[in-house]
Amino acid sequence: MPSSKSVTFILIFINAVALVTSKSTIEPCTNSDSCNALLAYTLYTDLKVSEVASLFQIDPIALLTTNAIDISYPDVENHILPSQLFLKIPITCSCVDGIRKSVSTHYKTRPSDTLSSIADSIYAGLVSADQIKEANSIDDPSVLDVGQSLVVPLPCTCFNGTDNSLPAIYLSYVVKEVDTLAAIAARYETTLTDLMNVNAMGSAAIKAGDILAVPLPACASKFPRYASDFGLIVPNGSYAISASHCVQCSCGPGNLNLYCMPASLAVSCSSMQCRNSNLMLGNVTVQQSSAGCNVTSCSYGGYVNGTIMTTLSTYLQPRCPGKSLINDIHLWEIEIVHSWGHEIL
Numbered sequence: 001m002p003s004s005k006s007v008t009f010i011l012i013f014i015n016a017v018a019l020v021t022s023k024s025t026i027e028p029c030t031n032s033d034s035c036n037a038l039l040a041y042t043l044y045t046d047l048k049v050s051e052v053a054s055l056f057q058i059d060p061i062a063l064l065t066t067n068a069i070d071i072s073y074p075d076v077e078n079h080i081l082p083s084q085l086f087l088k089i090p091i092t093c094s095c096v097d098g099i100r101k102s103v104s105t106h107y108k109t110r111p112s113d114t115l116s117s118i119a120d121s122i123y124a125g126l127v128s129a130d131q132i133k134e135a136n137s138i139d140d141p142s143v144l145d146v147g148q149s150l151v152v153p154l155p156c157t158c159f160n161g162t163d164n165s166l167p168a169i170y171l172s173y174v175v176k177e178v179d180t181l182a183a184i185a186a187r188y189e190t191t192l193t194d195l196m197n198v199n200a201m202g203s204a205a206i207k208a209g210d211i212l213a214v215p216l217p218a219c220a221s222k223f224p225r226y227a228s229d230f231g232l233i234v235p236n237g238s239y240a241i242s243a244s245h246c247v248q249c250s251c252g253p254g255n256l257n258l259y260c261m262p263a264s265l266a267v268s269c270s271s272m273q274c275r276n277s278n279l280m281l282g283n284v285t286v287q288q289s290s291a292g293c294n295v296t297s298c299s300y301g302g303y304v305n306g307t308i309m310t311t312l313s314t315y316l317q318p319r320c321p322g323k324s325l326i327n328d329i330h331l332w333e334i335e336i337v338h339s340w341g342h343e344i345l
């Protein structure tokens with residue numbers, strides 16, 4: 001139940017002079033487990049893919065796949081993304097002093113930077129100047145050394161990777177002047193009630209600068225805890241690359257079952273064939289039997305000690321969809337991912 005999420009609102013003074021208060025959704029946490037989350041980020045200037053990735057210290061490939069950009073595009077890491085482009089940034093959400101927070105981002109100051117320009121422009125309001133000041137114990141913000149490495153604490157929530165018992169990944173969204181809660185709900189295909197529940201809001205009133213947690217439907221993995229990609233969660237309409245860039249896992253559009261197959265970039269990878277079978281990762285075969293239709297699939301089970309784990313499973317369904325139909329569905333999913341990518345590029 002959303003109300004049991006024990007979300008609390010805290011007031012943060014983002015502008016000491018005007019005393020403008022912004023709200024931010026805080027998720028209490030108890031253990032040290034980290035989880036995956038997203039930031040809604042609008043580019044402040046033209047930047048290369050690799051530059052945006054280094055701003056958040058994330059893998060450029062992860063940035064591209066999260067935004068459904070085709071990574072087989074030539075020289076894609078040097079592609080220039082235009083100012084004002086909206087991106088989803090995949091981050092690791094930790095548990096620090098009892099609340100969910102991302103603390104893995106560091107920013108190296110450049111001449112003419114101020115705490116406000118770093119907070120409001122470069123990190124697009126996802127952090128405030130005061131939060132950077134506090135996180136780095138800065139006494140006098142008017143003297144920033146060029147080349148100084150600053151911790152940039154960023155907002156994130158995970159809520160156990162679920163929303164109303166369905167798998168979800170949470171996007172930290174900075175409210176803009178023109179936004180209404182209803183419009184945000186519509187844009188992310190959720191409801192006003194759900195957004196209010198998730199963010200523990202008593203009313204639908206929002207203000208520019210508030211940071212909301214927006215649940216996005218996602219496909220969850222069920223890899224064992226000892227897998228290095230344990231907890232992989234992929235938002236609907238995008239994909240992720242795992243297992244040292246060997247495996248590609250996509251989500252949607254037809255259903256929310258994570259679908260993994262060998263990645264197009266795969267070069268030197270351990271075997272992606274299911275044991276005791278000639279099926280490769282992602283392969284599905286259907287066999288008509290007297291009892292119905294025997295569907296066998298070879299699926300990805302996580303990356304363990306440099307080994308790609310595979311699972312062969314068979315289930316019986318009453319009616320055969322036909323082998324070509326199953327393959328068509330998967331091909332269509334991959335094609336959708338790629339064509340979205342080209343729209344962005």
Ligand SMILES: *[C@@H]1O[C@H](CO)[C@@H](O)[C@H](O)[C@H]1NC(C)=O
Pocket residue numbers: 160162
């Ligand atoms: C988190 O979700 C899992 C299923 O994904 C469930 O088994 C578990 O009870 C949930 N934990 C909490 C604290 O809600």
Ligand SMILES: *[C@@H]1O[C@H](CO)[C@@H](O)[C@H](O)[C@H]1NC(C)=O
Pocket residue numbers: 189217236237252253254256
């Ligand atoms: C996933 O995305 C597709 C394409 O945008 C959409 O048609 C579908 O309804 C989405 N699924 C869910 C569960 O939101």
Ligand SMILES: *[C@@H]1O[C@H](CO)[C@@H](O)[C@H](O)[C@H]1NC(C)=O
Pocket residue numbers: 261262279280281282283284
């Ligand atoms: C199995 O998967 C591989 C790699 O994705 C693909 O090339 C091959 O066509 C698939 N075979 C079947 C029978 O689906």
Ligand SMILES: *[C@@H]1O[C@H](CO)[C@@H](O)[C@H](O)[C@H]1NC(C)=O
Pocket residue numbers: 287289294296314315316
């Ligand atoms: C499905 O087919 C596989 C391989 O042909 C076979 O081992 C298995 O027993 C079959 N399962 C059912 C439920 O028919």
Ligand SMILES: *[C@@H]1O[C@H](CO)[C@@H](O)[C@H](O)[C@H]1NC(C)=O
Pocket residue numbers: 226304305
């Ligand atoms: C991974 O490898 C290490 C060292 O080789 C071993 O101790 C550990 O048990 C392995 N883990 C798994 C899950 O196989």
